[in-house]
Structure formats: C-alpha cells, structure tokens
Amino acid sequence: MYPLIEINIGKLKHNVNAIVKLCNGAGIKYIFGVTKVLAGNLKAMETVINSGITHIAESRIENLMLVQESSLPKLLLRLPMKSEVSNVVKYCDISLNSELETIKLLNKAAQDINRIHQIILMIDLGDLREGIWFENDYLSIVEEILKLENIELVGVGTNLTCYGSIIPTQANLGKLIEIKQQIEYQFKIKLEIISGGNSSSLHLITRKELPKEINNLRIGEAFYLGRETAYEEDLSSCYQDVFTLKAEIIELQTKPSYPFGERGVDAFGQKVEYEDIGIIKRAIVAIGKQDVYHTNIWPVDNNVKILGSSSDHLILNVTDTDYKLGDVISFRMGYGGLLQLMTSQYVKKTYIK
Numbered sequence: 001m002y003p004l005i006e007i008n009i010g011k012l013k014h015n016v017n018a019i020v021k022l023c024n025g026a027g028i029k030y031i032f033g034v035t036k037v038l039a040g041n042l043k044a045m046e047t048v049i050n051s052g053i054t055h056i057a058e059s060r061i062e063n064l065m066l067v068q069e070s071s072l073p074k075l076l077l078r079l080p081m082k083s084e085v086s087n088v089v090k091y092c093d094i095s096l097n098s099e100l101e102t103i104k105l106l107n108k109a110a111q112d113i114n115r116i117h118q119i120i121l122m123i124d125l126g127d128l129r130e131g132i133w134f135e136n137d138y139l140s141i142v143e144e145i146l147k148l149e150n151i152e153l154v155g156v157g158t159n160l161t162c163y164g165s166i167i168p169t170q171a172n173l174g175k176l177i178e179i180k181q182q183i184e185y186q187f188k189i190k191l192e193i194i195s196g197g198n199s200s201s202l203h204l205i206t207r208k209e210l211p212k213e214i215n216n217l218r219i220g221e222a223f224y225l226g227r228e229t230a231y232e233e234d235l236s237s238c239y240q241d242v243f244t245l246k247a248e249i250i251e252l253q254t255k256p257s258y259p260f261g262e263r264g265v266d267a268f269g270q271k272v273e274y275e276d277i278g279i280i281k282r283a284i285v286a287i288g289k290q291d292v293y294h295t296n297i298w299p300v301d302n303n304v305k306i307l308g309s310s311s312d313h314l315i316l317n318v319t320d321t322d323y324k325l326g327d328v329i330s331f332r333m334g335y336g337g338l339l340q341l342m343t344s345q346y347v348k349k350t351y352i353k
Helices: 007-024 042-049 061-065 082-091 098-114 137-145 170-187 199-206 221-225 335-343
Strands: 004-008 030-034 056-060 074-076 094-097 118-123 153-158 193-195 216-219 245-257 281-285 298-299 305-309 314-317 328-333 350-353
Touching: 004 007, 007 030, 007 042, 007 199, 007 216, 007 221, 007 350, 030 193, 030 199, 030 221, 056 061, 061 074, 061 082, 082 098, 094 098, 098 118, 098 137, 098 153, 118 137, 137 153, 137 170, 153 170, 153 216, 170 193, 170 199, 199 216, 199 221, 216 221, 221 335, 245 335, 298 305, 328 335
Parallel strands: 004 350, 030 056, 030 216, 056 074, 074 094, 094 118, 118 153, 153 193
Antiparallel strands: 004 245, 245 281, 245 328, 281 314, 298 328, 305 314
16 A cells, blocks of 8 residues: 555645635736646646646646646647657647747648647746747747747746746846847737746745736646745645655664665665764665655654665664554655656555545
8 A cells, every 4th residue: 555645635726726816816817737746647637727727737748638628728848859749739739949940840740730839939047947048039030930820929938946046036037028028029919928937936926026027827836835936935825735655664673873894885876974873763664766765755753864765665763753563654745756756656646635
C-alpha cells in the first residue's frame, strides 16, 4: 500500500476557487490552470478544471489528450518541438512560442487539418528561460507571423522566476506592456492576452501592485502548495497541506550516526559529509531517490530528522520518538518533490475529501 501520496480533493478545490477569486478581483480575465505537476492524474486534474479556471495549461501533450472532452481551451506551456507540431495543432488550441521556424511548421500542420492555431509570443525579460530577448528585433518576427494564414497571434507573455529567479515587478512587467503596445501600434492589431507570468506574480496582486494591463496568469504551484513563489509566502486564504506523502518504516535500529570504515562515494557518485552525533535510533522508510530526492521533502513530525537517502531507502533520525516497525511517517513536500512523487509510478495516489 505504501508509499503513497494522499490528495485532499476538497482542499485542492478550495485553493483553486480562492486563487481564481483573488485573480478576478485584480482584473485577471484569463486564468491558465497549470496541471503539469499532477502528471496526468485525472481525478486531481478534473478538480482543477471544474474550479473556475478559463484554460487548461500543460507542458505534455499526452496529458492534454486525457482531457479532450473538456470544453475549456487547451494550452501547451512548453515550446513546441518541431517533431510534434501535428499533435500540437490537433490537441492544443493555443501554444507558447518563440521560434519563427517552429511557428511556420505549426502553420503548415494547421493548414493540413483546416484549423486555426493560436499562439502567444514569449518575451524574455531577463529570467533567461524561453522567449525572444526583449532588446532584440521582435517586430520583424511579428511581421512574419502575421503573414501566416493558419496562425493567430493572440498575445504576448513572459516567464519569470522559473530559471533565473527573477522576480516579477512593475518595472519588468511594464516592459512587457510596452512591447505589446508597440506591436499593436506598429501593425494596427489588437492582442487579446498579455500573460504576466506564473504563481510568482501573485505577490503583486496581494500587494495591489500588479499592472492593470496584465490580464492573464499561468497558475500551478499556488493551487497545490497554497503559496506564491516569488518569496514563498503562504497565501492566507489557501491550504498548504493538499498533498501528504506517507511511507512505511521497514527497519528500526540503534546505530552510530557516522559511517564506519574507509569511505568513497555513495550510489549516486557523491561524496557525502556526515555529522557524528553519537548513537541514535534510526528508521528506514520504503521510499528513495528513484521516487523523490530527500531534500525536496520534510517530515510533518518535527521530532523526525532526515539523514539521507539511497535509491530505495530514506534514512531518518527518530531518536526522540516512539515509532515502531511498520508505522507510517508523513511528509510535506516542495514543488520539485511533488513533481517527482506524482510522476513516480511506484508511489500510489489516494484521495480524501
């Protein structure tokens, strides 16, 4: 039965509802519900889909294929691969793009099935993930896009915080607004969407600093962990315990805290430093790095300390506890840990209301 992730469906629905309400109050018309961390878990995906979002946003086409019956528009978050353009236009209504060559291939694929495919042109404002660098010539690219008969340019967007840790501000989002306005003026068009980032932009809403021109956010982590991601501050209207990892103790023994003998590297080629704190009561629970890195989880019980892990074993200091062999220990997780655990086929998923 273990290890497992316990998903509180009621709390998940509450979080999505609360954040949708928060965004709507700030003038956010389009809320892209990012479901990628759910790794295709339909029950959790359907909860998000039915809780007020306007679009389903995914980085994997395979997961969008699972929810084709939903009437909500489907958005591909990750830039399309040239090798997948046929599936992009077949299963996605909108995609984020930065490469003109790929956009032209999307146009051809859309022509082949007599469909108009919408795109949001991504602008890199300094985080150095995807997007046309904001100082480069984006107008000539827009000019070429507008010549494509089966592509509709519906907006511009940016990504912040995910790679370069650059926090959304009025200044950098103001630059995105300027770019949108320049495109509209140059080509006498109206762009429907200006996408101002992800959960890291929520702090601007709570501080009433989000520029009024921003009408879209792509929200994922805030739904699942109940926090904004610029400063990792909890959202007071949300739950932080939607997901709980539970793992079973398979060994419980008293041993030294410092390895004995000549030392090399561990199973992952790392030379690990250990703290010698004497003889301790150690528990091993049945989960390991194949499922989640121990740095991405932490015990709910403050008396339990994580010592380390191997492929299949998580080693804990439980000296100040009364746990027994076969007991189950609960853990919280960060976004990276949740992503790993939801993706692992060896971690069962259960639900409570």
